[in-house]
Amino acid sequence: MVRRGFYVFAVLAPLLTAAWALIWPPAWWLLALVIALVAVGNYDIYSRHNVLYNYPVIGHLRYLLEFVRPELRQYFFESETSGRPFDREQRDIVDARADGRPDTAAFGTVQELESSGFEFARHSLAVKEVDSAAERVTFGGPQCQHPYLASRLNISAMSFGSLSANAIRALNRGAALGGFAHNTGEGGLSPYHLEYGADVIWELGTAYFGCRTKNGRFDAGEFAEKAAHDQVKMIEIKLSQGAKPSHGGLLPAAKITEEIARIRDIDMGVDCLSPPTHTEFDSPIGLLQFVARVRELAGGKPVGFKLCLGRRDEFLGICKAMHESGIRPDFITVDGAEGGTGAAPIEFSDRLGSYINDALPFVHNALVGSGVRDDLRIIASGKVAMGFDMVIKHALGANACNAARPFMFAIGCIQARRCHTNKCPTGITTMDPHRTRAVDVMAKGERVRNFHRGTLDTFLSLTGALGCSHPDQLSPELIYRRAPDGAARSCAEIYPLVQPGQFLGGEVPPEYAHDWQSASADRF
Numbered sequence: 001m002v003r004r005g006f007y008v009f010a011v012l013a014p015l016l017t018a019a020w021a022l023i024w025p026p027a028w029w030l031l032a033l034v035i036a037l038v039a040v041g042n043y044d045i046y047s048r049h050n051v052l053y054n055y056p057v058i059g060h061l062r063y064l065l066e067f068v069r070p071e072l073r074q075y076f077f078e079s080e081t082s083g084r085p086f087d088r089e090q091r092d093i094v095d096a097r098a099d100g101r102p103d104t105a106a107f108g109t110v111q112e113l114e115s116s117g118f119e120f121a122r123h124s125l126a127v128k129e130v131d132s133a134a135e136r137v138t139f140g141g142p143q144c145q146h147p148y149l150a151s152r153l154n155i156s157a158m159s160f161g162s163l164s165a166n167a168i169r170a171l172n173r174g175a176a177l178g179g180f181a182h183n184t185g186e187g188g189l190s191p192y193h194l195e196y197g198a199d200v201i202w203e204l205g206t207a208y209f210g211c212r213t214k215n216g217r218f219d220a221g222e223f224a225e226k227a228a229h230d231q232v233k234m235i236e237i238k239l240s241q242g243a244k245p246s247h248g249g250l251l252p253a254a255k256i257t258e259e260i261a262r263i264r265d266i267d268m269g270v271d272c273l274s275p276p277t278h279t280e281f282d283s284p285i286g287l288l289q290f291v292a293r294v295r296e297l298a299g300g301k302p303v304g305f306k307l308c309l310g311r312r313d314e315f316l317g318i319c320k321a322m323h324e325s326g327i328r329p330d331f332i333t334v335d336g337a338e339g340g341t342g343a344a345p346i347e348f349s350d351r352l353g354s355y356i357n358d359a360l361p362f363v364h365n366a367l368v369g370s371g372v373r374d375d376l377r378i379i380a381s382g383k384v385a386m387g388f389d390m391v392i393k394h395a396l397g398a399n400a401c402n403a404a405r406p407f408m409f410a411i412g413c414i415q416a417r418r419c420h421t422n423k424c425p426t427g428i429t430t431m432d433p434h435r436t437r438a439v440d441v442m443a444k445g446e447r448v449r450n451f452h453r454g455t456l457d458t459f460l461s462l463t464g465a466l467g468c469s470h471p472d473q474l475s476p477e478l479i480y481r482r483a484p485d486g487a488a489r490s491c492a493e494i495y496p497l498v499q500p501g502q503f504l505g506g507e508v509p510p511e512y513a514h515d516w517q518s519a520s521a522d523r524f
Contacts, residue, residue, distance in 0.1 A: 010038045070417065080110045083415070085340065090385050091409055097454030098410040098447035116484040119357075119392060124467025130460040134470050137399050139234060141330045141375040143292075145300025148199075148233040151180035152471065153390065153456050155448075156381050156402035157203045157238070157306070159187025161251050161260040161272075162342040162419070163408075166439035167428040168192035170411045173441060174448020175199065183402065186238050186249055186274065188263050189226050196445070200231045203306070204294070205238045206248055207274040209264040218280050220297055227298040234331070235298050237291065239278070239307040242339030242382055245353045246310070249274035250343045254422045255431045284314075284321035284521050291329050304331030304376070308339070309359035310352070312366075316512070316519035319370035323504065324521050328375040332367075333402065334359050336382020340405045342429055343420035356382035357396060361476065361495035364397025369512065371501035387458025391466070395474040396491060403455075410451040411444040 013034045021027040041056035052059040065072075080089045089110065096103040112118065140147025155175055160168050162185065175182040175198035182198045184190070186205025193200050204223075207216060211223035227235060240246060251260075251272035261268050281290045287305065295303040309315060322328055336356025341349065354362075360380055367373040380398035384390060385406040393401050405413070412426045419429035427438035463471050466478050476491035483489055498509060508516045 010041060014038065074415070081112075085338065085383065086385060086405065086409075086415060090406075091415065094385060094406050094409040094451055098451040100450045100454075103454065114482065114486065116482055118482045120480055120482075120488075121388075121391065121395075121462075121466055121478050122480065123465050126467050128464040128467060128469040130464045130469060130471075132460070134463075134472075135456050135460060137377065139302045139304075139331055139377050141302075141328045143295065143328055144302050144330050146302070148302050150199075150233070150400060151178075151452075151456070152394075152400045152459065153384070153452060154181040154201070154379075154400065154402050155183055155407050156404035157183040157185040157236070157241075158404050158408075159185030159209075159249075159251075160190035160192055160263065161187045161255060161431075163429055164424075164427060164431060164436040164439065165190075165192050166436045166441055167408075167411055169195055169441045170439055170444035171407060171448055172196045172198045173445030174407075174410070174452065177445060177449040178452045180452055181233060183236065187251070187260075189229075189232070190263050194229065194231055197231065199233045200229075201234045201236055202227065202232050203236045203238050205274050206276065206278050207264075207272075209266070209274075212265050214265075216275075216279070220293075223294070224297040224299075227301065232298075232301065234302040234304070235294055236331075236333060237278075237287075237294065237303070237305040239287075239305055240310070240335070240353075241306075241341065242308040242335035242337050242353050242356070243341035244344035244348045245308040245337070246276050247344065247348050248276040250420075252343060252420060252422065257431050260431070283523050284318040285325055287318065288321050288325050288327040288329070292327050295330075302330035304329040304333060304379075306333035306335055306379075306381070308335045308337060308352075309354040309363060312362065312512075313515040313518040314524050315363065316366055316370075316515050317521055317524065319366050319372065319503075320519055321521035322372045323370055328372060331377040331379055331399075332363065333379040333381055334363050334398070336380075339382045341419075356380060357392060357491075360393060360396040360398055361491065365495070365498045366503075366512070368500055369498040369503035369508070371504055373500070385455075387455050387460075387462050390455070390459040391462050391474060392479055394463075394471050395476055395479045396495070399472075406451065406455075407448055410447045411439060 017027060017031040017034050021031050037057055044052035044056040047053060051062055078088060081087045093103045135152050136149050137152060138147050138149050155171055169192050172182050172193055173196040176196040181201050182193060183201040184193050184203050186203050186209060188210025189202050208218045211219045213219050253269055253271045256268060256272055266272050281287050291303050336359060337353030338355060363378060377399040378397055379400045379402055380393035381402040384401045384403040390401050408428055411428060413428050414426055416425050418424055422430050422432060424430040427435040430436060463474060468474055476495055479491045480488040503516055
């Protein structure tokens, strides 16, 4: 019916408009519009779009509404707590803290306290004062020559290339002002990660960007030269990422500039794909030998690795390798499956990997049961935006936290979710020089510092409210999670603790026994 109506319109409208124009000359402009609509309709009839074929011209309204749907949903229909991946309440709190404004609210909570999965803590009447010194923790085990006193909250891995130069500058300036660390991401150590003098954690991904040979292997000489920089405080070997585990990184060709290609040692004009696995090792023992090698090349600085927890027997294989080899990493970063990324296949993001609050207690217990927990630190990375997020992560076994997207909010991100298109509306995840000018490095750097300070202060206040005088006293029995039947269970019940060295004595708890038996130090 619509197509027949278009045919009538295509014939009559130009004729009638032309006749009108003979009488009233300004109508020639209307005739031009009618001819344009007829041309669009004819194109639609011969297109391969089902909707446009059946509904010429007016079918474009569907695609127009679909194009603006994310904005309509975010601005008009999203509730305070329904947004994903971060809801409006979280984004508003980040914005308030970044501006240095109060983050208070009136009239009570908008959270559904009775909903399944809701997490909360039971406070103490004996509120403690937490010393400001507790906001830092030392990284560096017995095999480390140059320990690093780090903040409990640092900027998580975000590469130059995924983020614009001005975005990296703003984050780096904020980290320098606030005295916390800035992770480079796997894209390599760029000049922008060093520009304002912040402490840097250099992440080595599977492609070894910034220290790779022509065939993509690890270049020890180039690495040693760059790792000697005073600002490089720790090295993080990336095994996998929460948002796309077992996939490797992706930087679309549209975002690759000559500068990025030079920093990463890659070619222009093609998508930059990182392999899913490392070429320098293929077993838990090999991983730890690479850790020891990198630590030696870095002059004894702390070296660790990052992974999203997948098969549990493989992580237990790493624990066995620590015991058998005597080699200890200085830290392990546990990335949650809910973590962010600039570009990833959606099914990898949606269906692979472990949720951070399930992964943390497993990793902690595995290290305790293997007798190596005291030799290293655990960093939690995965949707850490609020002080209470930090409380939960520390209670479940972490010593520090990394955050990425909340710091992006602090420099102006609006969660448009167009990071992979090179058309980020805020200039943060694009290489378009006209868009990146929107990031005011000086002002946004202040906001980064303010957000960090406000979140850390809230974390310490909440720690004291739970009756703890130090973050190290936070434990699973303080955190509760509501079950589908409405009852709340403590995380100590959900994730029972193991005893130090328990796995080595043959008394492996039933929930770990099968994976421990399957684990091998010689293979993943």
